[in-house]
Amino acid sequence: MTDAGFTQVLGSCAGVLILTAVLQLWRRSLSGSVTLLALQGAALSALIGTIGVAAADPELIGVAVLVLAIKAVAIPIVLGRTAAATGARREDAPRINPTAALLLSAVLTTVAYLASRPILGAAPDAAQRAVPVGIAVVLIGFLLLLTRRQAISQLIGFVVLDNGIAMIALLTAGGVPLVVELGVSLDVLLVVLILRVLTGRLKHVFGATDLDDLTELHD
C-alpha cells in the first residue's frame, strides 16, 4: 500500500468513526442507532486492519478480526435483540434536544483538538494526527451516556466511548498487546450482556426501560 493511499484509508476510517458518533446524537430510532453502532465497529476494525497491514503485523490483523466479530456483529445483535425484547423503539426525549447536542459535538471536537496538543509530539505521523478524532469520539460517547434516558441508548453511548478509547489505543501506541486486547474485548462484551440482562429485569420490574424511573436511591 502506498503511503498516500494508507493515509487516505486511515482518514476515511477515522471519518466514518466520528460521523457515526455524531449521527448517534441525531438518530432517535433505536434500531437506527444500533445499525450506526455496527457501522462504527466495522470502521474501527477496518482502521485496525489497515494499520496492521501497513505494519505487516499479524497480531494487529488478528485484533481487527476480533473487533469485527465483537463490535460489529456480536454487540449490535445483542442490542438489537434487547431492543426488540423490551419493546423500546425510540429515544423520544433526550435530556438536551438534538440540535443543541449536535452543536455541542462541534464544541467537543474543538476541545478534543485542543486537548490532544500535549499528547501529540512535535511531528505527528499520519496515524497520530487522527488521535483527536478518537478523543472526540470518546467525548461524544460521554455526551450520549449523560443525555440519554433509554437504557439501550445509554448502552450504545458506553460502546461508543469504548470504541473511541480503542481508537486512541491504536493510534497512539499501535494497539495494546493481544492478551490485553482479548481481555478488554471480552470485558466489554460481558458488560453489554450484563446490562442487557439488567435491562430485561428493569422492563420486568418497572414496566419500561426509561432510566428516569431510577429515582428511589438518593440522599
Add this chain to the structure above:
Amino acid sequence: MAAVIWLALGLPTLLATASMLSRRRRWTRYAAIIASVVALVSGIALVVLTRSTRAVTSTAAVTTTAMTTAGGILRADSLSAYMLAVVGLVALTATWAGLPSKDIGDSSDSVDPGEGTYSALLCLFLGAMTLARLADNLGVMWVAIEATTITTAFLVGQHGDRRALEAAWKYVVLGSVGVSIAFLGIVLIYAATTAGGAPTLSWVLLAHPAQPLDPDLIRVGAALAVLGFATKAGLAPMHSWLPDAHSQAPAAVSALMSGVLLSVAFYAILRIRTISDALLGPTPMRGMLLTGGLLSLLVAAALILTQPDYKRMLAYSSIEHMGLLALGAAIGGPLAIGAVLLHILGHGLAKPSIFVVAGRILTAEGTSRIDGVHGLLARQPRLAVPFLTAMAALLGFPPSVLFFTEVAIVVAGFQQGLGWAMAVALTLLLVIFAGLARHTVNMTLGKADSTGSALPSVRPSGAMIPLGLALALVAVIGFLAGPLRDVIALAVATLGGTS
C-alpha cells in the same frame, strides 16, 4: 513459588465451575469460604516466600511459567503478597460471617434458586481480585478490575427489586465507564513507552528510573488512570454509585465490596502513583489525591450527619476511609504509605464485620432506617454488642489499629508540610466521628419501645466466631509490631515509598 500463584488463581475458578455444575446445594455454600482460605493461605505463603527470595534477588521478582513477555504477566512481590493476604483475610471474614444469613428462616434474604450461581460469582469475584493483585501487567490488572465489576453486577442486584436493580444499573454503568477512563490512561502510559523502542505495560519496568518515557503522555495517562480507578475506589466526586450499591447488595457482598474491592482499585492507584512519581516527582499525583481525599471526607461528613439509612451510613463511612487512604497516598513517604497499607487491613476487617451485623439488624428489625431502630442494646443484645464493638473499631477507639494508622497519616502529613490539609481533614474526621457516634447511640441505647419488643431476640448463630476473630485482630494488629513491621516495610519499599 509459581505453583502458589497458579493455585491462587486456579482454585477459585475451579470452585466456581464446580458450584455452577454441582447439584448439591449444601456444598456450594462453602465454596466461597474455601476460595477465601485459598487466597489467604497463598497470600501468606507468598509473603513468606518473597521475604526469603528478597535476600537473593534485589527485585524479588517471581517468574512463572506464564512468562510470555520480558516482564512476565504474573508476578508476586512483597506488596502484592501482602495485599493478597488481606484479600483472603477479609474475604474469609465476610463469607464466613455472611454465611448463616441463609440459615435464618427469613425469606427476604433467601437466594436459594440461584445459590450455586451466587457462590460461583463470589468465587469468580475473589479470583478476579487475586488476579488484580498478582498481575504485573497494567493491562491485565485492568482486565481483572473490570472483571470484578462484571462478577459483582448480579450480586448487587441479587434481591431483584426496584431499588436493587437501580443500584446494580448505576453500579455497572458508572463502574465500567470509570474503568474505561482508566484504560484510556493505561493506553497513554503504554504509548509513552513506545518511544523507548520496547513498549511495555509491566509496572516494574515502568517504575524503573532507566525506562525512557514521554513525560507529557505519562502525565496525562497517569491522571486519567487515577481518575478512572478512583471511580471504582469510590473517591469523591465519582462516588455516587457506592452508597447505592453497598446499601442494596446482600450483606456479605457489601462486606466484600467495601472491605477489599475498594482497596483493589486503590492498589491500582498506588501502582500508578509510583510510576508517575518516579518520572514527574510527587507534585501532580499529590494534587489529585489530596483533592480526591479531602472531597471524599467532605462528602462523607456532609451525608453521614443527615443520613436516615444505616446501611448507607456505613457506605459513606467507606468513602471516608477511602478518602483517608487517598490522603495517605498523597502524603507519601514510608510512614504514610505504611500506615495506608495497615489501614487497608484494619478497615478491611472492621467494615465487613459491621456490614454483616447491619445485615442481621435489617433482617431482625425489618427496616434500614436509623429512626426505625431503637434500644437495640436492651432488646437485641446479641446484635447490639457486636454492632457497638465493630463501630468502635471502625471509629478508631484506641485498641483499634485504625486509631494508630489515622494518627500516623496525620503526623506524616504535618511532617511533609501539608499542615493545612491535615487540619481540614482532622476537622472533617471529627464531624464524621460525631455523626457516626450519634447515629449509633440513637440505634443502640435508650429503652426498648413497646412495638419492637414483641419481636424475638435473634441469635446470630455462628457469625460470632469470625466477627470476634476479625475484631480481635483489629485490636491486636497495632501491637503486632514484630512480624508485621517487616512485611509492611518490604511492601512500602516495593512502592518506592522513600520519596
Add this chain to the structure above:
Amino acid sequence: MSATVTTMLLVAVQCGLLLALAPVRVGLMRQVRARLEGRAGAGVLQPWRDLAKLARKEPLRAPGVRFGGALPVLLMGASLLLVALLPLLQTATLVAVPDDLFVVVSVLLLGTVAIALLGLDSGTAFGGMGASRHMTVAALVEPTILVAVYALSIPVGTSNLSAIVSARLDHPATVVAPVSLLALVALFIVVIAETGRLPVDNPSTHLELTMIHEAMILESSGRDLGWVEYASWLRLGALLALVANLAAPWGVVQHLHVLAVLIAMVALVLKVAVLGAAIASGEVFLAKLRLFRVPELLAGSFVLAFLAVTASYLTV
C-alpha cells in the same frame, strides 16, 4: 481571440446550457419519481411546456403589491449570475468578477431575499409564513455553505471556487479524503434545504400549512410565476452542478479546446442528470420532516461541515 473573450463565450455557453436544461432536469426528476411510484409521468419536457404556457398568461397582482413584476426578474437575475459565476464547465474565470466563495454565497443570498420579499409582498398570511420559514432555513444554511466550502478550500489555500475544482482535478485523491466527504455531505444537505426539496420542504405539496417555498409563490401567477419557477429551477440546477463538480470534477475544461468543451458539456449534463435522478429516487422513500426538526438536520450538516474543517487540519 483573447482569453477574456473566450472565457466570456464559455460562460455564455454555460448559462445557455443550464437555461435550456434546468426545466428538463426538473422534468427528469418528476419522471423518475413518477415511474418509481408506478405512474406514467408527464414526460421530461413538461416543465418547458408549463413555462411556455405561463409566459403567455397575464400576471394577476393584488392591489397592494409594491414591487410587482420586479422581484421575479431580480430572482431570475440572481440565479443567472450564480450560474455565470460557478465553475461548471471550465476553471478559468472572469477577471472582473472573481468566483470567490463569498461572492457566490452573497449572490445566493440575494436570490433568497428576493423570493422572501416576494412572499411578504403578496400580503397574505401564507406568504408571510413561508417567507419567515424560508429565512429561518436560510439563516442556518448560509453558514454551513461557507464552512463546508471553507473546509474544501483549506488544502488548496484559496477560497476561489474554480481553483478548488481545479486542484481537485489535479489531485483526485483529495476527492475521497474524509475532509472532502464530510464537506460534500454537509453541502448536499444544505443544497437540499436551500432549494426546498424533501425532507425539508415538499415541492409537490398541496397543504399550505406545511409549505415553505410554495407558500411564498402562492399568490404569483402568469408570467411572474413562470419567472419565479424558472429561477428556482435554475438555482437548484446550478447548485447541484456545483456539488456534482466538487464530488466528481472530471470533465471540467482546464485547457481550452473545442472538443474538451463539448466533452465538458456532456459530462456536466450527465453528472446533473445522475444526481437529479438519485435525489428523485431518494425522495420517494422520504417523508417531510416536521418543521421543528428541520433545525436538527441543518445543525447536523453544520456539524459535519465543522468536522470537515477540523479534520482538514488533520491531513495538512
